[in-house]
Amino acid sequence: PIKWFAVPQLFRYERQQKGRLREHFQFNADIFGEGDVAADAELIALLIDTLRSFGLTADDFVIRLSSRNAWQDYFSARCHDSSKANAFFQIVDKLEREEPAKSDEKLRALGFSLEELKRFIETGEPTPELKVILENLAARGLGDFVRVDYHVIRGLAYYTGPVFEAFDRKGEFRAIAGGGRYNNLVKLISGGKVDLPALGFGMGDVVLFELLKA
Numbered sequence: 001p002i003k004w005f006a007v008p009q010l011f012r013y014e015r016q017q018k019g020r021l022r023e024h025f026q027f028n029a030d031i032f033g034e035g036d037v038a039a040d041a042e043l044i045a046l047l048i049d050t051l052r053s054f055g056l057t058a059d060d061f062v063i064r065l066s067s068r069n070a071w072q073d074y075f076s077a078r079c080h081d082s083s084k085a086n087a088f089f090q091i092v093d094k095l096e097r098e099e100p101a102k103s104d105e106k107l108r109a110l111g112f113s114l115e116e117l118k119r120f121i122e123t124g125e126p127t128p129e130l131k132v133i134l135e136n137l138a139a140r141g142l143g144d145f146v147r148v149d150y151h152v153i154r155g156l157a158y159y160t161g162p163v164f165e166a167f168d169r170k171g172e173f174r175a176i177a178g179g180g181r182y183n184n185l186v187k188l189i190s191g192g193k194v195d196l197p198a199l200g201f202g203m204g205d206v207v208l209f210e211l212l213k214a
Contacts, residue, residue: 001031001032001033001034001039002031002032002033003029003030003031003032004029004030005027005028005029005030006027006028007025007026007027007028008025008026008028009023009024009025010023010024010025010026010204011023021206024204024205024206025204025205026202026203026204026205027050027177027202027203027204027205028200028201028202028203029043029046029047029200029201030198030199030200031043031198031199031200032186032196032197032198033196033197033198034197034199035183035197037129037132037133037136037161037162038132038136039199040129040133040161040162040180040181040199041132041133041136041137041140043179043199043200043201044063044065044133044137044142044146044164045137045140045142047063047164047166047177047179047201047203048063048137048142048145048146050203051166051176051177051208054208054212056211056212058144058145059169060168060169060211061145061166061167061168061169061176061211062145062146062147062166062167062169063145063146063147063164063165063166064146064147064148064149064151064152064164064165064166064167065126065130065133065134065146065147065148065149065152065162065163065164066130066148066149066150066151066152066153066154066162066163066164067126067127067129067130067150067161067162067163068153068154068159068160068161068162068163068180068181069127069129069160069161069162070124070127070130070150071089071092071150071153072085074120075088075089078111078112079110079111079112084110086157087106087110088107088110088112089153089155089157090155091103091106091107091110092117092151092153093153093154093155094155095114095117095151096151100114120150121149121150121151124148124150125148126148129161129162130148130162133146133162134146134148146164152164152165154178154179154180158182158184158185158188159180159181159182160181160182160183160184161180161181161183161199162180162181162199163178163179163180163181164178164179164180164201165177165178166178166203168211168214172214173207173210173211173214174207175207176203176207176208176211177201177202177203177204177208178201178202179199179200179201179202180199180201181197181198181199182198182199182200183197183198183199185198186198
């Protein structure tokens with residue numbers, strides 16, 4: 001597989017807020033050409049070890065692991081209109097940042113309810129692919145750094161499998177890093193000429209700096 005990383009200077013066109021500036025540097029790491037979930041575990045291990053290299057421990061941060069497949073199955077079992085899927089995923093992605101009443105209103109417009117979503121999140125068992133990732137990380141001695149949390153879905157439409165975000169344990173800041181598997185993106189961007197499974201994550205310097213200061 002192809003493995004690469006980059007640390008570009010990036011810019012975003014939106015209002016500044018704590019942990020989210022218009023200009024930042026970002027550490028990106030990606031693996032192309034490997035479909036096995038061992039690659040997902042390897043990438044998460046890289047993220048954990050990168051944060052550990054700053055002196056952070058399992059008491060300081062946690063990787064919240066989820067599955068786009070689990071959410072897709074949940075959606076498909078309750079709604080047969082695939083055109084609504086992206087809107088549904090966007091609502092789930094904002095659940096922790098938006099007023100519950102507003103989320104419930106949006107969900108009901110799509111035929112869901114906030115109450116049933118919360119039940120799924122609270123009782124959500126790890127899928128077979130997530131179990132393999134958890135076992136792999138435990139074998140590396142990194143089990144204390146990761147937990148399954150279906151609140152995480154990642155808003156971008158191109159994710160196709162396991163997804164994850166790193167957060168401080170106290171919950172004081174935005175996500176430190178985030179990523180997941182995007183098996184269809186290379187094929188989409190290449191116009192069908194190249195079909196490679198892929199996965200990656202990005203970690204900006206802004207939230208990391210705030211956490212290190214704290």
